[in-house]
Amino acid sequence: MGDSSSPENHLEGQGQNVLEREDERVKMRTTNEKVIHIKSRSDGLIEPGQKASKDCSAENHVEKPSLEGRSHMNLDSLANGCATRKLVNRDDDENFVRCAQPNSKIKISGSPGSPPDTIKVKDASHFVNDENNSGDNSVLENSERMYPFKKRKFFYQTSSSTSDSWSHCQGIVDSSSTRVNGTNHGAVIEESSSMADQQVHPASKGCNVKLSIKSFKVPELFIDIPETATIGSLKRTVMEAVTAILGDELHVGILLQGKKVRDDSKTLIQTGISQDDKRHRLGFMLEPRHNRMSSSYNDDPCFLTTGSRQKLSRQSNSLMLQQGSYNVSRERSTVKIENCAEGDLNGVSSLGDTSANNNNMSKCRALVTVPAINMDALAVVPYRRKSGNPDFGQRRIRRPFSVLEVEALVQAVEKLGTGRWRDVKQRAFDNAKHRTYVDLKDKWKTLVHTARISPQQRRGEPVPQELLDRVLAAHAYWSQQQCKHQLKSM
DNA sequence: ATTAGGG
DNA sequence: CCCTAAT
Incomplete structure (x- = not known):
């Protein structure tokens, strides 16, 4: 019994072609972590x-x-x-x-x-x-x-x-971003670089454009919930909406001066992203992989900003961080949670029950309204426990x-x-x-x-x-x- | 609270 | 990692 198997030899060469799946895995990770951040986030960033x-x-x-x-x-x-x-x-x-x-x-x-x-x-x-x-x-x-x-x-x-x-920093919601960008931009991006290279291949390794994304903001989040719902259910609903959005495989969208940059093969320099870019010109957005939405804003990254849009289905929502969307459209019995901060043009002023909270929340830019709502009113709600557990059982x-x-x-x-x-x-x-x-x-x-x-x-x-x-x-x-x-x- | 396994 | 059943 004493002796175990025969001596093993150290096999060399560890397989390292693991990079393939990285992409996929990364996405998944994103999902999880996003959620986590949102949930656990406090005000700092x-x-x-x-x-x-x-x-x-x-x-x-x-x-x-x-x-x-x-x-x-x-x-x-x-x-x-x-x-x-x-x-x-x-x-x-x-x-x-x-x-x-x-x-x-x-x-x-x-x-x-x-x-x-x-x-x-x-x-x-x-x-x-x-x-x-x-x-x-x-x-x-x-x-x-x-x-x-x-x-x-x-x-x-x-x-x-x-x-x-x-x-x-990860794409967490930032609360102080507003300060940085006095405008209604949700994105706080800084870039500095030393571009000189103009290669054609995106993978080129020339000079680097360094981007620092301070935070990803979620302009708006629409929640449909009965006035009789409890805070707890609201909390959960928001969580679900958020996770539903984030849960889908996300991909990052790049916005340059408000326009979505679609050509993935272009280089940064070719696209116009270079050292001399003033910050704010570049925007990032997180969006569901499948844009199966019914309306037309499908393609327009600014759809959220457009006041014409009617109702957004969760899935159609994109989390983006450049455009500040400040809409005032609110339906009865619909609690609209605005996350855009100060620059808020709209007056998400009065609301039914949860209004109080909302007001407080309006201070927080970003979708993070969750924690805010989360205050004390926690009630037992007979909802199903999907992503938003009653308890904060976060993965x-x-x-x-x-x-x-x-x-x-x-x-x-x-x-x-x-x-x-x-x-x-x-x-x-x-x-x-x-x-x-x-x-x-x-x-x-x-x-x-x-x-x-x-x-x-x-x-x-x-x-x-x-x-x-x-x-x-x-x-x-x-x-x-x-x-x-x-x-x-x- | 731990252990053991399936998910 | 999570969830559970069994200790």
């Missing part, structure tokens, strides 16, 4: 200058555990030969949310040495890891952050740390395990086995609040699966084959143990 919630700590020591020479892993090596690795994580959950909070701003920009983290050093192996493996950056190269997808930056603000001279944001985390997990499991996730958690992820033992268990499950499939089929940041080998070995070993115990008890 991430400013471009916030450079990333870089983790300051970053004092990662990664020492090679003594288990390296595991050419023939056996019971002992599994159980004892490993030093303990512990992930010390200082941040807690909602990292993104934090970023959106005023205070965090200060914190984030703080000095790199301030983290109150505890760096636990144990024996020969230890390492610090902060949740979004920002620590990885300085240690491992194969982090998912390395993918050349700009998009990603929008989603993983925290990742654009180390080398980025600028960072994006947690995705947090891909970093290689460092995987290693920690593997090591813990090697020692503890696969049936003690609680202990594994405590042992290796005690400080990673966002990693629950269930998460670890799930991760192990996927790791085992990953280890079994061909490298080409793997996705995400490639996990070193060495680790995968250990996963299989440990899995095999502990599975065996489990069987034995079962047989014994029988």
Whole structure:
């Protein structure tokens, strides 16, 4: 029983043609995160200058555990030969949310040495890891952050740390944007660049136009809800409307001086987006993939601005951030939630019941009316629980395990086995609040699966084959143990 | 609260 | 990751 399988060889060449699906995945991520932001957002917003919630700590020591020479892993090596690795994580959950909070701003920009983290050093192996493996950056190269997808930056603000001279904030609703753009523009875009290159291919790598999208705003959101509805249901309805919009596969639309730029093959320079562009000329909008709307504004990015439009179906709605749409059309028993801020031309003045709230809300530009409404009036509503749960049961944001985390997990499991996730958690992820033992268990499950499939089929940041080998070995070993115990008890 | 698995 | 059933 002692000896496990034969020594594995380190297969080189990790499949890396994973980029294909990235696009798709990114979209999905967008959806989720969008929702999250909207929900959790407070008033502050991430400013471009916030450079990333870089983790300051970053004092990662990664020492090679003594288990390296595991050419023939056996019971002992599994159980004892490993030093303990512990992930010390200082941040807690909602990292993104934090970023959106005023205070965090200060914190984030703080000095790199301030983290109150505890760096636990144990024996020969230890390492610090902060949740979004920002620590990885300085240690491992194969982090998912390395993918050349700009998009990603929008989603993983925290990742654009180390080398980025600028960072994006996700498309969250911004509340202070108005100030920046005195006009009714919802988009706050800054661009600076040094263009000179005029290549024809969009993929050309010349000078870069740096764009910093401060926030995506949702001009209007129409909610149809009976006056007798409760605040709770309104809340939920808004949430559903929002998620319905965001939920569809979104794509980004580019607006230049109000006109939608359709030709995706044109280069920025060709399109007229260059260094000398004054901000505000460029706009972005998020829109459903399928514009199956009945009316004519289908094509017109400004449809939201046009007062002529009648009613928008949820799906037809586009979230855009350039045009400010300030309409006053409101139907009876229709609570119109205006998100445009100050510049609000309309007087979403009086409303039935929820009027009070709305007024307050009118201060918040952006669709984020949700949190506002969310105040205190929370009632039990007999609605179905779709996307907008009664409870804020938001799906947690995705947090891909970093290689460092995987290693920690593997090591813990090697020692503890696969049936003690609680202990594994405590042992290796005690400080990673966002990693629950269930998460670890799930991760192990996927790791085992990953280890079994061909490298080409793997996705995400490639996990070193060495680790995968250990996963299989440990899995095999502990599975065996489990069987034995079962047989014994029988 | 944990564990184990399916979704 | 989420959700659940069973501990």
